[in-house]
Amino acid sequence: MSEVGKEGGAPLLEVTDLVKHFPIKRGILIDREVDQVRAVDGISFEVGRGETLGLVGESGSGKSTACRAVLQLIKPTSGSVRFEGREIAGLGRRQMRPLRRQMQMIFQDPYASLNPRKRVGQIVGDPLKRQGVASGSELRRQVQELLERVGLSSEHYNRFPHEFSGGQRQRIGIARALSLKPKLVICDEPVSALDVSIQAQIVNLLDDLQDEFGLAYLFVAHDIGIVRHISDRIAVMNEGKIVEQGTADQVCETPKDEYTKKLLAAVPIPDPRESRERTKA
Amino acid sequence: MSAPLLSVKDLRVGFATEDGVVQAVDGVSFDLRPGEVVAIVGESGSGKSVTAQTLIGLTRANNARIEGSVKLGGEELTSAGDAEMRKLRGEQVAMIFQDPMTSFNPVYRLGDQIVEAIRAHRPDTSKKQGRQRVVELFEAVGIPDAERRVDDYPHEFSGGMRQRAMIAMALALEPEVLIADEPTTALDVTIQAQILGLIEDLNQEHNLATILITHDLGVVAEVADRVLVMYAGKVVEEGTLDEIFYDPQHPYTWGLLGSLTRLDRPRPHRLPQIAGSPPSLLDLPEGCPFRPRCPHEFSKCPECPGLEARLPDSSDHRDRCWLTPAEKREKRMVEGQIGLEAPRGVGQA
Numbered sequence: 001m002s003e004v005g006k007e008g009g010a011p012l013l014e015v016t017d018l019v020k021h022f023p024i025k026r027g028i029l030i031d032r033e034v035d036q037v038r039a040v041d042g043i044s045f046e047v048g049r050g051e052t053l054g055l056v057g058e059s060g061s062g063k064s065t066a067c068r069a070v071l072q073l074i075k076p077t078s079g080s081v082r083f084e085g086r087e088i089a090g091l092g093r094r095q096m097r098p099l100r101r102q103m104q105m106i107f108q109d110p111y112a113s114l115n116p117r118k119r120v121g122q123i124v125g126d127p128l129k130r131q132g133v134a135s136g137s138e139l140r141r142q143v144q145e146l147l148e149r150v151g152l153s154s155e156h157y158n159r160f161p162h163e164f165s166g167g168q169r170q171r172i173g174i175a176r177a178l179s180l181k182p183k184l185v186i187c188d189e190p191v192s193a194l195d196v197s198i199q200a201q202i203v204n205l206l207d208d209l210q211d212e213f214g215l216a217y218l219f220v221a222h223d224i225g226i227v228r229h230i231s232d233r234i235a236v237m238n239e240g241k242i243v244e245q246g247t248a249d250q251v252c253e254t255p256k257d258e259y260t261k262k263l264l265a266a267v268p269i270p271d272p273r274e275s276r277e278r279t280k281a
Numbered sequence: 282m283s284a285p286l287l288s289v290k291d292l293r294v295g296f297a298t299e300d301g302v303v304q305a306v307d308g309v310s311f312d313l314r315p316g317e318v319v320a321i322v323g324e325s326g327s328g329k330s331v332t333a334q335t336l337i338g339l340t341r342a343n344n345a346r347i348e349g350s351v352k353l354g355g356e357e358l359t360s361a362g363d364a365e366m367r368k369l370r371g372e373q374v375a376m377i378f379q380d381p382m383t384s385f386n387p388v389y390r391l392g393d394q395i396v397e398a399i400r401a402h403r404p405d406t407s408k409k410q411g412r413q414r415v416v417e418l419f420e421a422v423g424i425p426d427a428e429r430r431v432d433d434y435p436h437e438f439s440g441g442m443r444q445r446a447m448i449a450m451a452l453a454l455e456p457e458v459l460i461a462d463e464p465t466t467a468l469d470v471t472i473q474a475q476i477l478g479l480i481e482d483l484n485q486e487h488n489l490a491t492i493l494i495t496h497d498l499g500v501v502a503e504v505a506d507r508v509l510v511m512y513a514g515k516v517v518e519e520g521t522l523d524e525i526f527y528d529p530q531h532p533y534t535w536g537l538l539g540s541l542t543r544l545d546r547p548r549p550h551r552l553p554q555i556a557g558s559p560p561s562l563l564d565l566p567e568g569c570p571f572r573p574r575c576p577h578e579f580s581k582c583p584e585c586p587g588l589e590a591r592l593p594d595s596s597d598h599r600d601r602c603w604l605t606p607a608e609k610r611e612k613r614m615v616e617g618q619i620g621l622e623a624p625r626g627v628g629q630a
Contacts, residue, residue, distance in 0.1 A: 165558045226542055
């Protein structure tokens with residue numbers, strides 16, 4: 001695990017009272033707002049440089065909406081998102097573009113997040129091209145280097161996504177996210193669509209890349225075991241709010257909040273004797 | 282020990298495709314007794330779901346070749362006609378699926394769908410009686426306010442409640458065997474715990490025999506009595522729950538156990554991992570299918586070992602690995618725990 005880096009003043013990402021409400025509308029000609037879905041209801045957290053913050057919660061707890069609102073992929077209803085001390089909540093697409101270099105995302109479904117008609121080289125190289133970082137043979141060289149870094153081979157440059165397994169596709173997604181050497185990577189359930197034997201490979205890869213590039217992760221997942229493994233600190237979300245926040249071991253070993261306790265108690269223990277003990281208790 | 286209810290012998294299922302024959306299931310045998318939970322564990326492509334589906338005749342496509350024997354209470358199912366199978370499904374063997382969102386017809390009320398299934402098998406049941414039965418079933422599986430909920434549409438149910446409704450439908454005709462294919466994979470952990478508890482209660486109270494298909498060893502530890510570990514269409518190891526968890530014999534099982542994250546233990550520096558990825562069924566390696574990923578491969582591995590009992594004290598604990606039990610005990614320990622190998626740097630797969 002990397003050091004919690006707060007030296008250098010402001011944390012890398014500072015989210016304060018972030019709110020995202022979705023209106024529920026009724027009516028045919030005149031849309032009336034009848035109610036709101038409080039998907040994210042005033043959450044605050046920080047991610048330091050090179051640090052991993054795990055965000056856990058069940059489906060519908062608002063963790064994915066929170067990610068999107070942080071990245072300004074959806075406009076937050078209110079609240080503040082500061083990146084390296086600079087307010088980014090409410091910035092438009094154009095204003096966000098230079099910042100996108102610094103904050104990238106890895107998605108859950110490696111089958112849906114890669115364009116099936118583009119070659120791997122194009123997929124991974126596109127961010128570099130669009131941001132004007134590299135072009136021509138230099139672009140190709142950088143992409144091939146990235147592919148090798150994430151455990152693929154430089155010969156994969158001209159292949160299409162369908163030629164790869166789920167784990168390999170997720171590696172392509174990781175290479176794309178890292179191509180611009182971001183400071184923050186938001187990982188939204190990056191391993192939940194993968195087979196168990198592949199999950200550990202991807203988690204270890206993310207770990208290594210963090211050490212190598214000094215990345216900070218906002219790691220979102222419902223699997224508490226994986227989140228605890230990779231995170232320095234954990235925030236638990238329920239119904240749009242963060243109910244508990246602390247170091248990974250604190251939250252998992254001495255949870256304070258009732259919901260966190262309930263969540264931890266429901267995780268099956270892969271040990272028949274322990275599991276029998278627990279049933280008896 | 283009572284006589285087996287369901288007996289599967291050397292089941293082989295192959296599918297002819299444009300690229301060649303895919304042998305999805307390659308010689309699976311097991312017995313299931315009343316009240317027992319047998320878990321079939323494996324990754325995608327291991328053949329666990331195809332095994333389950335073949336048991337109730339869901340893989341009978343034109344390009345499928347099914348060999349071996351599936352006997353339910355003495356009756357052979359692989360050669361049973363479609364009409365016979367239809368009668369048997371629901372009545373004696375029922376199945377619940379992974380995705381409760383797509384397993385119901387969205388435009389019919391839940392109660393009506395279940396009544397329809399009951400009346401298809403028991404035509405003399407009146408609609409009113411059928412509805413009453415569904416209310417009872419909903420209460421039995423813990424759906425609150427059952428009297429009113431039977432008239433709801435599937436979309437009005439949450440994921441967990443929909444899975445309960447599906448279990449209610451599976452139980453409607455009081456089958457002896459329940460096949461649960463990843464029944465909790467799509468659910469949140471708190472809901473998963475409830476559904477697993479429900480399946481356990483049904484086993485104990487109704488002596489229901491269950492085949493649980495899953496990739497999650499945590500789920501297996503909670504409910505299974507016996508475990509079959511599948512890899513590339515073959516059973517690579519089978520044994521009782523405790524044998525599989527505390528004395529695993531096959532390196533693939535070690536890898537699966539090693540890569541689990543455990544909240545009740547200090548976290549390891551790195552997660553033990555299995556290198557590489559599962560093989561394509563069209564292009565299987567010669568010999569042991571796990572050979573290319575196995576760090577303990579040696580000269581005997583190009584020949585595939587049979588599924589045999591290799592331990593002197595347990596005849597029901599079988600595996601497919603050439604290593605001697607003593608070698609296995611030594612090699613499987615990684616940093617004091619069962620795992621496949623000490624994690625190296627990245628760069629596999």
